[in-house]
Amino acid sequence: MKFFKPAILLTLLLLFAMGGVAYAFVDETRETTSPFLYLFIVIGVVVAYICTQMFFGKKLSNQVRVVTSYTLLVLLVIISVYPILFIIMTSLKVENALFSPTFLPVDEFGNWNATFDHYKNLFSGYNEQFVGWFWNTLKISTLSMIFGTILTVLASYALSRFKFRGRQSSLTLLLILGMFPGFMAMIAIYIFLQELQLHDTHLALILVYSLGAPLGGVFVAKGFYDTIPKSLEEAARIDGASQLGIFIRIVLPLSKPMLTFIALTIFTGTWVDFIFAKIIIFSDEKMTLAVGLLTFVRDMNASDYNAFAAGSVLAAIPITLLFIFLQRFLVEGLTAGASKG
Numbered sequence: 001m002k003f004f005k006p007a008i009l010l011t012l013l014l015l016f017a018m019g020g021v022a023y024a025f026v027d028e029t030r031e032t033t034s035p036f037l038y039l040f041i042v043i044g045v046v047v048a049y050i051c052t053q054m055f056f057g058k059k060l061s062n063q064v065r066v067v068t069s070y071t072l073l074v075l076l077v078i079i080s081v082y083p084i085l086f087i088i089m090t091s092l093k094v095e096n097a098l099f100s101p102t103f104l105p106v107d108e109f110g111n112w113n114a115t116f117d118h119y120k121n122l123f124s125g126y127n128e129q130f131v132g133w134f135w136n137t138l139k140i141s142t143l144s145m146i147f148g149t150i151l152t153v154l155a156s157y158a159l160s161r162f163k164f165r166g167r168q169s170s171l172t173l174l175l176i177l178g179m180f181p182g183f184m185a186m187i188a189i190y191i192f193l194q195e196l197q198l199h200d201t202h203l204a205l206i207l208v209y210s211l212g213a214p215l216g217g218v219f220v221a222k223g224f225y226d227t228i229p230k231s232l233e234e235a236a237r238i239d240g241a242s243q244l245g246i247f248i249r250i251v252l253p254l255s256k257p258m259l260t261f262i263a264l265t266i267f268t269g270t271w272v273d274f275i276f277a278k279i280i281i282f283s284d285e286k287m288t289l290a291v292g293l294l295t296f297v298r299d300m301n302a303s304d305y306n307a308f309a310a311g312s313v314l315a316a317i318p319i320t321l322l323f324i325f326l327q328r329f330l331v332e333g334l335t336a337g338a339s340k341g
Contacts, residue, residue: 091118091309118310130311133292141270143206148213148266155214156221178215183275200282209270217262224258260329268319289315
C-alpha cells in the first residue's frame with residue numbers, strides 16, 4: 001500500500017503534464033481531439049510506471065518488463081517515423097499547405113492525388129537554385145570530411161603513441177573545450193573570419209568544420225589506437241620501417257572502422273549544419289542546403305511548403321544511404337573506440 005499511493009500520485013501528475021502538452025495539438029477548427037493526446041497519455045502511463053519502479057525499488061516481473069520494453073520501443077519508432085512520413089506525404093500533396101485535413105495526399109473524395117511536380121521544380125522550375133545549394137553542401141561536406149578526418153586521426157594517434165610534455169594538459173584542454181557548445185564561439189569566429197576577409201566564402205566553413213572536428217572525435221579515435229598492440233609497430237620498426245611507414249602501412253589499414261566512423265560523423269554534422277552557415281554565408285548562390293531551404297518558407301505570404309518538404313527529402317537521401325552502406329563500420333568504430341581511452 002505504501003508503494004501504491006506514490007505510484008498513483010506520480011501517474012496522475014505525469015498524465016496531467018502530458019495532457020497539457022497534448023492540448024496544443026487539439027484541432028479547434030474541427031473540434032476534434034488530436035491523436036497526439038492519446039499518444040501522450042500512453043507515454044505518461046508507461047513513464048509513470050517505470051519511474052515508480054525505479055524510485056520505490058519494486059522489481060518488475062519478466063512479463064511486465066518485456067511488455068514495457070516493447071511498448072517503449074514501439075512508441076519511439078512511432079515518434080521517429082511520423083515526422084519522416086509527414087515530410088514525404090507533404091512533398092507529394094498538390095495543395096500548398098503545411099497542415100491539411102488528411103495525412104495522405106488525397107483529394108476531398110479520398111482518391112489518391114499525389115504529384116511529383118515539386119521535385120521537378122527543384123531542378124527545372126522556379127526553385128532551380130536547389131541544384132547549386134546541393135553542390136555547395138556536397139563540396140563543403142566532402143572537403144571538411146577529408147581534412148577533418150586527417151587532423152583527427154593524426155592528433156589522436158600522436159596522443160595515443162607519443163609521450164611528450166603537455167600531453168595530459170592537451171587532453172584535458174580538449175575535454176574542457178568539448179564540453180561547451182560550438183555556437184558559444186560563433187561571434188568570435190565570425191569576427192576572426194571577417195578580419196581575414198573570409199566571410200561569405202566556402203573556405204571559411206571548410207576551415208571551421210575541419211579545425212573543429214578533432215574536438216568531437218579525438219577521444220574516440222585515441223581509445224581505438226590504444227587497443228592496437230604496440231608489438232606490431234615494434235616488429236615493423238625492427239624490420240627498418242619508419243614511423244610514417246608504420247602509420248600508413250600498419251595503423252591505417254587497421255583503422256578502417258574508426259576512419260569510417262569519424263568521416264561519417266564529420267560529413268553528417270557538416271551536411272545538416274544551419275546556424276554557422278547562416279551566419280557566414282550571405283549570397284544566395286553560395287548558400288548550403290540547410291540555409292537555402294529556409295528561403296522557401298521564410299516569407300509568410302509566399303511560402304512554398306511543398307518545395308521545402310521535397311528539398312528536405314532529397315537532402316536526407318545521401319545521409320541515409322551512407323548510414324545504410326556503412327552501418328557495420330560505424331558500429332565497429334564506435335564500440336572499438338569506446339572500449340578504452
